[in-house]
Amino acid sequence: MALSKISLENFRNHAATTLGETAHFNLLVGENGAGKTNLLEALSLLGPGRGLRRANLADLARRPAPGDDPLPFAIGASLTEAGTVSARLGTYTEAGQPGRRLVRVNGAPASAASLAEWLALSWLTPAMDGLFTDSAGARRRFVDRMALAIAPDHAQRVNALEAALRERGRLLEHGGDRSWLDAVEAQAADHGAAVAATRAQLILRLADELSALPPEPFARPALTYRPGGPTDETGLRAELARQRPRDRAAGRTLTGPQRDELEVVMASTRQPAASCSTGEQKAMLIAITLAHGILASAGRPSVLLLDEVAAHLDPVRRTELFRRLREGRAQVWMTGTELAPFAAIRGEAAIWRVSGGGVERL
Numbered sequence: 001m002a003l004s005k006i007s008l009e010n011f012r013n014h015a016a017t018t019l020g021e022t023a024h025f026n027l028l029v030g031e032n033g034a035g036k037t038n039l040l041e042a043l044s045l046l047g048p049g050r051g052l053r054r055a056n057l058a059d060l061a062r063r064p065a066p067g068d069d070p071l072p073f074a075i076g077a078s079l080t081e082a083g084t085v086s087a088r089l090g091t092y093t094e095a096g097q098p099g100r101r102l103v104r105v106n107g108a109p110a111s112a113a114s115l116a117e118w119l120a121l122s123w124l125t126p127a128m129d130g131l132f133t134d135s136a137g138a139r140r141r142f143v144d145r146m147a148l149a150i151a152p153d154h155a156q157r158v159n160a161l162e163a164a165l166r167e168r169g170r171l172l173e174h175g176g177d178r179s180w181l182d183a184v185e186a187q188a189a190d191h192g193a194a195v196a197a198t199r200a201q202l203i204l205r206l207a208d209e210l211s212a213l214p215p216e217p218f219a220r221p222a223l224t225y226r227p228g229g230p231t232d233e234t235g236l237r238a239e240l241a242r243q244r245p246r247d248r249a250a251g252r253t254l255t256g257p258q259r260d261e262l263e264v265v266m267a268s269t270r271q272p273a274a275s276c277s278t279g280e281q282k283a284m285l286i287a288i289t290l291a292h293g294i295l296a297s298a299g300r301p302s303v304l305l306l307d308e309v310a311a312h313l314d315p316v317r318r319t320e321l322f323r324r325l326r327e328g329r330a331q332v333w334m335t336g337t338e339l340a341p342f343a344a345i346r347g348e349a350a351i352w353r354v355s356g357g358g359v360e361r362l
């Protein structure tokens with residue numbers, strides 16, 4: 001099962017781009033700024049969430065000429081098996097409502113969360129290179145994005161938790177009805193326990209997949225979930241109530257999933273990922289992405305988006321990456337400025353040259 005018949009309308013620098021027949025390996029080749037990542041971003045929006053750049057909807061539509069009205073955008077793709085279309089997925093905005101993302105499945109209105117039932121998406125982009133040295137919040141977002149593959153409502157839970165904690169902060173700061181504070185903490189504990197459970201489950205399953213992968217040539221990472229507070233609803237609720245004075249003084253909630261940490265070390269040496277070499281960090285990110293791709297593909301079509309990955313690997317790792325990708329069930333989309341690094345898969349790949357927001361099939 002694979003994505004094909006892909007169309008982009010007024011998306012980023014693509015006015016009207018179509019990619020018809022696809023393959024297991026799909027290569028987008030072109031100069032810097034051509035629109036390759038924009039194509040991957042469009043595919044990433046065929047799942048729930050904000051896509052691989054976490055962009056605001058208003059930024060996704062092609063910039064209108066000065067003085068013109070904002071343009072609505074549309075992305076569509078078919079899920080096909082042996083040439084037969086099994087579903088048509090689409091996401092778009094409408095004129096006058098650039099901030100509202102609409103979704104259709106087989107022509108009928110659907111929720112963004114429901115897209116996860118049709119397609120599993122995993123991606124790796126250069127923007128993620130600093131993940132291990134970045135803030136704990138960036139790693140939580142990384143975990144939360146991957147978690148959509150096992151719990152499509154996870155993003156709503158995270159948003160609801162954050163909203164409840166903001167409300168709790170306001171009530172602690174300005175004083176308020178005690179029973180309202182109780183109710184808000186109950187909500188935070190309800191969403192918080194669900195968020196913590198999903199994150200813990202995701203990391204366990206990723207660790208499982210990772211342990212099945214060979215440790216070479218991609219350094220195998222070991223993942224540990226470090227909860228930022230009690231993970232059960234009752235315990236979290238009690239802790240929130242107990243810590244009101246401390247959190248009032250701190251001006252924020254210091255207990256709960258908003259303080260969770262994903263700890264990553266190199267499995268063989270236990271060296272923290274943040275102090276590994278750039279190449280080792282990239283290799284661990286690739287290993288996590290591949291593991292996520294395997295986990296996410298259980299029971300549904302799956303797509304891996306790898307932006308600028310091949311060119312940065314030495315020949316041994318590149319060959320191994322292609323071997324694993326070839327064996328995997330996920331359809332693969334890769335970008336590069338040149339075709340040379342893809343020589344080994346050229347004969348089996350669908351290739352497009354991307355330039356100026358357009359594509360030409362090679």
Ligand SMILES: Nc1ncnc2c1ncn2[C@@H]1O[C@H](COP(=O)(O)OP(=O)(O)OP(=O)(O)O)[C@@H](O)[C@H]1O
Nearest residue numbers: 012013032033034035036037038059060061062063
């Ligand atoms: N909303 C938009 N409307 C029109 N053009 C846009 C919009 N958003 C981004 N762009 C343009 O898209 C181009 C970047 O495209 P993209 O990031 O896909 O490049 P790329 O081919 O991946 O390049 P690189 O190899 O440098 O990563 C830039 O020229 C940028 O100005």
